[in-house]
Amino acid sequence: SGNFSDPSVRIYTPKNVKMELECGREEYVRSNVGISKDNKLLLPKLVELYAKDTALCHVGVLDMIRNSLPCEARIKIQQCQNKKHGRFAVDWIAHDFRFGLLL
Numbered sequence: 001s002g003n004f005s006d007p008s009v010r011i012y013t014p015k016n017v018k019m020e021l022e023c024g025r026e027e028y029v030r031s032n033v034g035i036s037k038d039n040k041l042l043l044p045k046l047v048e049l050y051a052k053d054t055a056l057c058h059v060g061v062l063d064m065i066r067n068s069l070p071c072e073a074r075i076k077i078q079q080c081q082n083k084k085h086g087r088f089a090v091d092w093i094a095h096d097f098r099f100g101l102l103l
Helices: 014-032 045-053 058-067 071-078
Strands: 041-044 090-093
Touching: 014 058, 041 045, 041 058, 045 058, 045 090, 058 071
Parallel strands: 041 090
Antiparallel strands: none
């Protein structure tokens, strides 16, 4: 749709579609996931909507996020886990509906 929060639109080739989709997911996660100053995981609202659409549980979302990040970022995300309850504190980043065209 061209919103700032949307993943980039790409053209995929039949031969490499799976690899290209995985690369696109990793690029989106790496550029949109963060950690706040108070150690909360910052995730785009689009990830929450994806999880609901695919019936992906909280743990499944976190596994997908972790698997898309480099090792150092995985360690930082693990530090966001609540030691007492074993849960992650998540802040959902609102979708940015402003139009953004990248050429």
